[in-house]
Amino acid sequence: MPLAREELGVLRSFSLMRENILNIIPEIATRQPVVSGRTARRWHMIMHPPSIRRMLLDRVEDYPKSVVTKNLLRPAVGDSLFIAEGSHWRWQRRLAAPAFSHRNVRNLSPVMTAAAARSAERIGHAGRRAVNLLDEMITATFDVISEVTFSDDGSFDRADIHRAIEDYVADAGRVSLLDVLGAPDWLPRPARLLSAQSMAEMRRNADAAIEARAARGPGPVPDLLDLLLDGVDPKTKRRLNVSELRDNLLTFIVAGHETTALSLAWSFYLCAFDQEVQERARKEVQSVMQGRAATGEDIDQLPFIRQIIEEALRLYPPAGVVSRTARKADDLNGAEIRPGDTVMIPIYALGRHKLLWDDPDCFVPERFADRKSIDRYAYLPFGDGPRICIGASFALQEAVIILATLLSRFRFTPVAGRDPKPVMILTLRPENGVWLMAQAV
Secondary structure, eight states: OOOBOSOOOHHHHHHHHHHOGGGGSBGGGGTOSEEEEEESEEEEEEOOHHHHHIIIIITGGGSOBOHHHHHHHHHHHTTSTTTOOHHHHHHHHHHHGGGGSHHHHHHTHHHHHHHHHHHHHHHHHTTTSOEEHHHHHHHHHHHHHHHHHHTTOSSSOHHHHHHHHHHIIIIITSOOHHHHTTOOTTSOOHHHHHHHHHHHHHHHHHHHHHHHHHHHOOOSSOOHHHHHHTOOOTTTOOOOOHHHHHHHHHHHHHHHHHHHHHHHHHHHHHHHHOHHHHHHHHHHHHHHHTTSOOOGGGGGGOHHHHHHHHHHHHHSOSSOOEEEEOOSOEEETTEEEOTTOEEEEOHHHHTTOTTTSSSTTSOOGGGGSOGGGSOGGGOOTTOOGGGSOTTHHHHHHHHHHHHHHHHHHEEEEEOTTOOOEEEESSSEEEETOOEEEEEEO
16 A cells, blocks of 8 residues: 655645545655654654653553544444543453453353354355455454354344444544544534434444343353443442443444454455465464364464464554544654644554564564564554553454464455455455455365
8 A cells, every 4th residue: 555755735634534544644654763744733653662662651641542533433432441541441441351351252262163163154155256355254253242242142233233333434433624623522523423323323222232131130151241240340349330331342342343354354365365375374274173163272273373363463453543642742752742742653654664574565474473573562453551452362362263264164365356455444444345266175
């Protein structure tokens, strides 16, 4: 994806941003540690790992999520973990963390295995027709997240929530010109007003499902809703009320299937592009699984599968840009940061930075064989510091199980003339899907 090579004015920036946020990342962001400028307001792009550590760990309270980020996401996920700041974020994080413990995540692996097996069946039924792996992965990961959040008990209309999320990403999730111009939050953004009704309906349905579960009680195997209903912040003894539960569950649903589906779709595209990598991965999974679907117990024996996913996340991170608003004056590798400045970490450019990676534009999964050789703050698909993605281990486990299962059963090859273009609105999606041929092996 070619990055910008010329300065952009406000209107030109807005037009390009609405089309694809990657359009406003300057090409020099892959060659320099810091790039600064002004488009209605002052901004900085930081590709310097020590400065990124300062933002995400050492002075995290001084770099809250940007106003634009909050305005984009609040209509969908409310004041959940993803949006909240300060003490309101801390108590929710403490309460939710046990639900994502290694034991609980591993206990959910049978759901992922079953979803992978169903995905293999659907792909097999396509026969000699090309398969859109993006759509297939969205279906598979939504199967998983709906099962682990609501145990697929019929209390929540999966089709409705999926439609509402897709509509929001397509329209209301785009940056408004009012955001670019720094207009006050109280001034309505038209596209978000248009999506308000479907978002409100989605929240009402979620509230009803939560109240029904609270009245009925947990099932034999606790799902995420059960764990959060039973959760207590160890410090304040607070529990989540219905609206807080709903906002966090919707956060997990939106983030928990969209981002994993994207990382998988890009992984399949890259494997189809590099048949040697795909064949090596297939040998690994077939030696471990012997024809069955992958399980949680297989994950530690599938290091190359994980390396493929990690490399796909480097090249095509679902969250292509992380945006913060500076609260205090600071200095980031010589860049003067003033209160109110927008400070961005362009994850897409960071993963392709010529000072941080050897052959940054090449697909080389083996580079992740030794994680200690990679600067922690040069590779941030899940963020870092106290606000690192709470579901990172869940996402990686799910991705390994699905990728391993499908590579063990099919050889994927590209469809001529259908190479996907990376386009970022809220997340970094392959425009028009990932179309591949799938031949049974």
